[in-house]
Amino acid sequence: MATPHVTKAVIPAAGLGTRFLPATKAQPKEMLPVVDKPAIQYVVEEAVRAGIDDILIITGRGKRTLEDHFDRNFELEYYLAQKGKETELAEMKALAEMADIHYVRQGEPLGLGHAVSVARKHVGDNPFVVMLGDDIMVDDGVVLTEMIDTYAHYGRSVVALSEFPASEISAYGCVDPEVISDDLVQVRGIVEKPAPEDAPSNLAVMGRYVFTPEIFDALEQVRPGVGGEIQLTDAIAVLLASQTVYGWVFRDGRYDIGKKLDYLRATVELALEREDLGPDFRDFLVELLDKRGLR
Numbered sequence: 001m002a003t004p005h006v007t008k009a010v011i012p013a014a015g016l017g018t019r020f021l022p023a024t025k026a027q028p029k030e031m032l033p034v035v036d037k038p039a040i041q042y043v044v045e046e047a048v049r050a051g052i053d054d055i056l057i058i059t060g061r062g063k064r065t066l067e068d069h070f071d072r073n074f075e076l077e078y079y080l081a082q083k084g085k086e087t088e089l090a091e092m093k094a095l096a097e098m099a100d101i102h103y104v105r106q107g108e109p110l111g112l113g114h115a116v117s118v119a120r121k122h123v124g125d126n127p128f129v130v131m132l133g134d135d136i137m138v139d140d141g142v143v144l145t146e147m148i149d150t151y152a153h154y155g156r157s158v159v160a161l162s163e164f165p166a167s168e169i170s171a172y173g174c175v176d177p178e179v180i181s182d183d184l185v186q187v188r189g190i191v192e193k194p195a196p197e198d199a200p201s202n203l204a205v206m207g208r209y210v211f212t213p214e215i216f217d218a219l220e221q222v223r224p225g226v227g228g229e230i231q232l233t234d235a236i237a238v239l240l241a242s243q244t245v246y247g248w249v250f251r252d253g254r255y256d257i258g259k260k261l262d263y264l265r266a267t268v269e270l271a272l273e274r275e276d277l278g279p280d281f282r283d284f285l286v287e288l289l290d291k292r293g294l295r
């Protein structure tokens, strides 16, 4: 039987964003603008670039602006049409028609694994992608596309991995890898947020996953782990007992916009890439560095 196409993505976006207070006190962190788009729009666009057209966003309390963002806004469209602002009008319509976006509430914030398990009914017996809304990839969807290709080749789950120094590994899921090639490993074991001395390698799990539907059975077996939460990493460890899992290793382009410094980095890189803003912004940065004696 041919491996089914991956057409669905699940984006957990129910977190409280405590690392980005006070900006996230009254608005979801996924709506923080990076240049002029909310963070989650980059994630949705990445999914669409990788050929996904059915997106389920797992939300929680206070996330209504997220739904409004991807919905039509007839009042705004009417206003833009009246003013002859055709470019903006087309952009707003395209945004609402980019993909089929569905929402489900997590209910209780019991952890990332629990958030993904809420997607079971929607996903059914299909492979799917999980994209963490905090992680923005500045790579034109290349990593996700390569992960989906790897799934298509092996018919098995694939997690995104990047190398981190031992001092930072405790912030992530970490794998015990068996190297297959430069970009690909087989995952022999996986552990959530290990102490540096217990880390099986320096390869950390990044916020992109392709899963076979068996991950849902695995999630049902998982008990609360690190932080008292149902961890997705622990479900991958359970899945490993019955299915091979692969790791796709990439090097650049990921920003954790839930972290203030990474948020600033993402903003600068994305602004520099923009045709309309990039050249002027570059001149400003150079001038600023000179003025401050940083160059």
Ligand code: G1P
Pocket: 112, 132, 135, 171, 172, 173, 174, 192, 193, 204, 205, 206, 207, 231, 232, 233, 256
């Ligand atoms: C989550 C996952 C972790 C992964 C990380 C990537 O952690 O639990 O395995 O490495 O995302 O960003 P969190 O950032 O929610 O603590």
